[in-house]
Amino acid sequence: LMTIKLKGDVAAVRAAVDAGAAAAQRVGELVSAHVIPRPDDETEILIYPPPWQTKEKPAAQQERAPRRQPRARKEPSVREQMPEAEPDTREPEATADPGMAMSEDEETYRQQLRNMTVHELRRDARSVKELPIHGREISRANREELIDQLIAVKFPK
Known part of the structure; x- marks a missing residue:
């Protein structure tokens, strides 16, 4: 989230x-x-925040560690209570990167791209070296333009 402060005429x-x-x-x-x-x-x-809240503390105050209160009794830690986790044996899922293992069929590939967010499309477009658009052009491109460009690179006519 962003908060932007603007001053001026209310209508403007x-x-x-x-x-x-x-x-x-x-x-x-x-x-x-x-x-x-x-x-x-x-x-x-x-x-x-007011300027007096953002000033740095003197070095003497920063070096002091806060005092800890001793515990009355030792409680078992969360790690001691949890059973051992089994190692992850699943295969890694295919990513939505155009250079990776996505569909070889143009329509299925188009549908996979449509299921991605614009942010994901832009990230993937930046990773494709053969793409004719670069930098700010990718940032300004809309969803359909990005999809068309990615398909044109993967399925040249």
């Missing part, structure tokens, strides 16, 4: 927040957008 700030929310919605990462017109000055403490 609201328009800017709406534009940003629309862009975030297209990416699929928007949780909520809210404008508080003319907030009280004390609400800033909730977002940014």
Whole structure:
């Protein structure tokens, strides 16, 4: 989650927040957008801590370890109570990386890509060296464009 503080005319700030929310919605990462017109000055403490709270402690105070209270009786630790875990013998699952063992059928591959989030698609697109788009182009590409580009690399025509 992010909190952004903007100052200015309420209508201008609201328009800017709406534009940003629309862009975030297209990416699929928007949780909520809210404008508080003319907030009280004390609400800033909730977002940014006062300077006196962020100052570092003197070195003498940092070196002292907090005193521990001795326990009255020894309680069995959680590790002692838990049975031994068996080693994981499962085979690792195939990842959704286009270079890995994904479907060899174009339609099945397209469906697998559609089931991925835009964030996963972008991460996988960055790992494919043959992809014609790079860097910011990948960041700006929408879901369908990323899917089309990944399919074009895997199934050249």
